[in-house]
Amino acid sequence: MGMDRRNFLKAASGGTLAASCVPSVQARETRTMPEGAVGLLYDGTLCIGCRACMAACKAENDLPPEFNEIEGSAYWDAPLDLSGRTINIIKAYVGGDSDRKDTLDGYAFTKLSCFHCVDASCVSCCPVAAMTKDPVTGIVSHSKEACIGCRYCVAACPFGVPRFTYDETFPHIAKCQLCRHRMAQGKFAACAEVCPTGATIYGPVKELKKEIARRRALAPGTETEFPRGHIGSGDTHIAPIANYVDHVWGEKEIGGTQVLHLSAVPFDRLDKKPLPDVAPANVSESLQGRIYHGMIAPLAFLGALVFAAKRSAKALGEQGEAGGTDAGDDRKGE
Amino acid sequence: MAGSDAHPAPAPMGGRLITPWTVFLGLLALIAVFFIGKRLIFGIGAVSNINDGYPWGIWMVFDLVIGAALSCGGLAMALMVYIFNKGQYHSLVRPALLASAFGYTLAATSLFFDLGRYWNFWHVFWPRYAQANSVIFELAVCMTAYILVMWIEFTPTVMDKLGMQGLRRKFEKWLYVFIGLGVLLPVMHQSSLGSMLVIFGPQINPLWQTPLLPLLFLISCLAMGYSMVIFEASVTSVGFRRPLERKILGSIGLVLKWFLIAWLIARFADLVWRGALDPAFVPGARSLMFWIENILVAIPLFLLWTPAWRGSPQKLFLAAVAMALQGIIYRINCYYTAYDTGDGWNYFPSLPEVMVSLGFIAMEILAFVIVVRLLPVLPAPEPSPNSAPAS
Ligand code: SF4
Ligand code: SF4
Ligand code: SF4
Numbered sequence: 001m002g003m004d005r006r007n008f009l010k011a012a013s014g015g016t017l018a019a020s021c022v023p024s025v026q027a028r029e030t031r032t033m034p035e036g037a038v039g040l041l042y043d044g045t046l047c048i049g050c051r052a053c054m055a056a057c058k059a060e061n062d063l064p065p066e067f068n069e070i071e072g073s074a075y076w077d078a079p080l081d082l083s084g085r086t087i088n089i090i091k092a093y094v095g096g097d098s099d100r101k102d103t104l105d106g107y108a109f110t111k112l113s114c115f116h117c118v119d120a121s122c123v124s125c126c127p128v129a130a131m132t133k134d135p136v137t138g139i140v141s142h143s144k145e146a147c148i149g150c151r152y153c154v155a156a157c158p159f160g161v162p163r164f165t166y167d168e169t170f171p172h173i174a175k176c177q178l179c180r181h182r183m184a185q186g187k188f189a190a191c192a193e194v195c196p197t198g199a200t201i202y203g204p205v206k207e208l209k210k211e212i213a214r215r216r217a218l219a220p221g222t223e224t225e226f227p228r229g230h231i232g233s234g235d236t237h238i239a240p241i242a243n244y245v246d247h248v249w250g251e252k253e254i255g256g257t258q259v260l261h262l263s264a265v266p267f268d269r270l271d272k273k274p275l276p277d278v279a280p281a282n283v284s285e286s287l288q289g290r291i292y293h294g295m296i297a298p299l300a301f302l303g304a305l306v307f308a309a310k311r312s313a314k315a316l317g318e319q320g321e322a323g324g325t326d327a328g329d330d331r332k333g334e
Numbered sequence: 335m336a337g338s339d340a341h342p343a344p345a346p347m348g349g350r351l352i353t354p355w356t357v358f359l360g361l362l363a364l365i366a367v368f369f370i371g372k373r374l375i376f377g378i379g380a381v382s383n384i385n386d387g388y389p390w391g392i393w394m395v396f397d398l399v400i401g402a403a404l405s406c407g408g409l410a411m412a413l414m415v416y417i418f419n420k421g422q423y424h425s426l427v428r429p430a431l432l433a434s435a436f437g438y439t440l441a442a443t444s445l446f447f448d449l450g451r452y453w454n455f456w457h458v459f460w461p462r463y464a465q466a467n468s469v470i471f472e473l474a475v476c477m478t479a480y481i482l483v484m485w486i487e488f489t490p491t492v493m494d495k496l497g498m499q500g501l502r503r504k505f506e507k508w509l510y511v512f513i514g515l516g517v518l519l520p521v522m523h524q525s526s527l528g529s530m531l532v533i534f535g536p537q538i539n540p541l542w543q544t545p546l547l548p549l550l551f552l553i554s555c556l557a558m559g560y561s562m563v564i565f566e567a568s569v570t571s572v573g574f575r576r577p578l579e580r581k582i583l584g585s586i587g588l589v590l591k592w593f594l595i596a597w598l599i600a601r602f603a604d605l606v607w608r609g610a611l612d613p614a615f616v617p618g619a620r621s622l623m624f625w626i627e628n629i630l631v632a633i634p635l636f637l638l639w640t641p642a643w644r645g646s647p648q649k650l651f652l653a654a655v656a657m658a659l660q661g662i663i664y665r666i667n668c669y670y671t672a673y674d675t676g677d678g679w680n681y682f683p684s685l686p687e688v689m690v691s692l693g694f695i696a697m698e699i700l701a702f703v704i705v706v707r708l709l710p711v712l713p714a715p716e717p718s719p720n721s722a723p724a725s
Contacts, residue, residue, distance in 0.1 A: 082386075083386065121533055121535070124467050124468065124533060125467075125468050125469065125470070125533050126465055126468055127457075127458050127464070127465055127468040127470040127471035127474060128454070128457040128458055128463040128464065128465060128471075129463055129464070129465040130463075146454070146457055146463050147450075147451055147454065148449050148450075148451050148452070148454045148455055148457055148458065149449050149450020149451035149452070149454070150448075150449055150450070150470055151384075151389035151390065151450065152468070152470050152530075154386055154389040155389050155390055155534065155675075156533045156534055156537075158535060158536065158537065160386070160387075160675070160676055163386045164386060164389060164450060165377075166377060166378050166379030166382075166384065166385065166450075167377050167379040167380070168377050168379075169374075169375065169376060169377050170451070171377055171378065171450040171451065172450075172451070254535075271676070271677075273676075275536060276535065276536055278535075279535075280532065280533045280534065280535025280536070281533060283532055283533070283535065283545065284467075284469065284529065284532040284533035285467050287529060287532055287545055287548070288467065288469065288472070288529060291525075291529075291548065292472070298518060298522060301518055301521075302514050302515065302518045303514075305417060305513070305514035305515075305517050305518055306510050306511055306513070306514035308416070308417045308418075308419070308514075309416040309417060309509075309510040309513040309514050309517075310510045311419065312415065312416045312417065312418075312419040312421070313416065313506075313509065313510060313513070315419055315421060316415075316421050316424060
């Protein structure tokens with residue numbers, strides 16, 4: 001009798017687990033970009049490294065400066081990386097001994113701020129919905145009021161974007177929210193607004209993608225008009241087309257993002273290591289979904305457990321009344 | 335005398351509460367309280383070395399991920415006694431349950447102080463905020479429920495002490511539900527401690543990143559649970575000068591052996607299936623840690639192989655320690671060794687951070703000692719010629 005129940009339980013538990021753990025059964029649907037998604041295009045070949053966007057970003061988001069000492073003195077806001085006080089940064093990568101821009105042995109610029117992922121890890125992992133993706137604009141926002149400060153998003157974001165203020169008594173997460181507070185005033189991303197060369201421009205992702213296709217279709221060296229501020233601003237300047245690498249960063253990475261980068265040097269040189277096309281959020285949610293779908297498996301398992309516990313406890317009780325001498329104890333009488 | 339190892343009635347240990355040992359543990363606990371105070375006033379950064387590259391330090395990984403796994407003795411024994419009807423292990427349930435209850439309670443407390451915005455912790459349980467796709471949400475709800483269930487399961491012990499037999503009998507009608515929950519909930523959240531890493535995607539080395547993480551964490555926590563039962567029973571027997579329940583522990587050793595075999599099969603079948611074994615042969619810290627992890631499975635498997643060896647308290651104890659260590663190393667590997675957060679980041683716990691974790695362990699042991707001295711938890715010792723002397 002014991003055997004039957006045991007086998008049943010083994011089958012029940014084993015079956016649930018196997019069903020829930022086998023990789024690549026059906027996944028949850030793949031998220032797609034919202035129709036009205038807005039974002040940024042950063043063309044590193046146009047960037048002159050002036051860091052005007054960083055200054056504007058701090059001013060518009062009320063972030064304090066970060067002084068880093070250079071030869072014993074601190075001169076200006078000079079963050080070296082994103083942090084709880086810096087949510088947008090321009091970094092230079094130096095390759096070899098040449099001083100030519102956008103060559104492998106020269107140097108190149110890159111921008112790091114939130115990519116506003118289509119299937120964002122930070123949104124999926126946040127236990128209290130402090131990270132949310134706007135269904136219309138696709139902007140990934142953070143709510144300090146909701147956040148419990150678990151830093152799961154800091155650990156999970158594949159781009160290393162969300163940061164935390166560890167040194168504060170009442171700390172918080174900091175990350176770019178695409179200047180959504182400025183949109184309410186009819187304005188757009190501050191970093192794009194101030195960029196003097198149009199290296200960072202703002203616009204609907206669809207339009208940004210058209211602009212990317214236009215630039216990539218032109219032969220390197222061709223003189224062309226580049227918009228400044230936002231797509232369709234009418235404010236343009238003329239410059240030659242760079243020799244782009246055949247890769248738009250953010251187009252496919254982690255299921256696609258709303259911030260897209262163009263470059264003339266391979267992205268892994270710019271501290272952008274290759275990332276898979278599949279969103280880890282999708283893998284994780286599919287796995288959890290299979291285990292906990294409608295709580296059916298856990299509840300069935302609980303039922304089996306309670307049933308077994310009742311039987312065992314009864315056996316224990318009888319055993320107790322009989323003075324502990326029966327109940328198939330095959331292990332006594334040394 | 336023969337049936338005695340099946341069911342000696344639990345009895346309070348009695349004895350002195352204030353000894354050099356308990357004073358030492360109390361001091362460790364006080365130091366932890368001091369640093370927690372500092373953390374509350376000056377922020378986490380003032381006591382901990384965590385940073386944006388390693389946002390989870392030992393309070394998360396040791397106190398929660400590892401601490402909860404080491405506290406799986408309660409689950410392991412409940413599974414054996416109540417679910418698989420092995421009544422002869424009944425005497426080990428109460429102490430294992432108690433150790434688990436303290437372990438989990440302290441893991442949760444430690445996690446609370448690790449939350450940067452701890453004053454918002456209730457958001458996890460509040461429908462307006464709760465986000466069910468998050469593995470941390472599942473963990474928080476499930477672990478909190480389990481802690482409650484464990485303390486409820488423990489109430490008959492208190493009722494025994496207070497002589498409330500009537501109430502106890504009424505209560506026991508409902509105990510099955512709690513016993514069932516007491517197995518379901520840890521099965522859920524122990525696997526979630528593995529699932530938590532799935533969303534880290536490519537940031538976790540393929541030697542460790544797999545959709546099988548929940549299953550691996552589950553098998554591993556059960557193996558650790560049985561190891562801890564052997565470990566705690568051995569230590570209790572030496573510490574309180576009680577006979578060791580050698581026969582019973584030997585059979586737990588056998589169960590442990592099967593879990594080790596299951597572990598090895600799942601772990602390597604997955605690696606071969608995904609074709610992810612290559613990094614294991616690239617010399618470096620990662621492959622080294624991977625092989626240490628596996629050697630630590632091989633050692634207890636070897637020590638537990640024959641019935642004669644399982645009968646030896648020394649070999650059993652060694653196997654249990656090796657296996658517990660294996661579970662710890664596996665979790666360190668998953669959360670640190672495998673974690674590639676980009677160049678230029680590093681993390682090593684600060685002294686205050688370590689002192690807080692140690693302080694929590696001290697509180698746990700202290701509470702365990704006090705409770706077993708005052709309440710009927712451990713089986714009453716029966717001096718018998720058959721009993722193995724504590725070694
Ligand atoms: S880049 Fe990181 S923080 Fe930004 S939306 Fe994607 S996952 Fe979230
Ligand atoms: S730190 Fe805050 S925003 Fe990030 S996952 Fe935790 S609760 Fe969500
Ligand atoms: S969009 Fe706004 S918040 Fe984001 S990087 Fe640009 S200026 Fe900063």
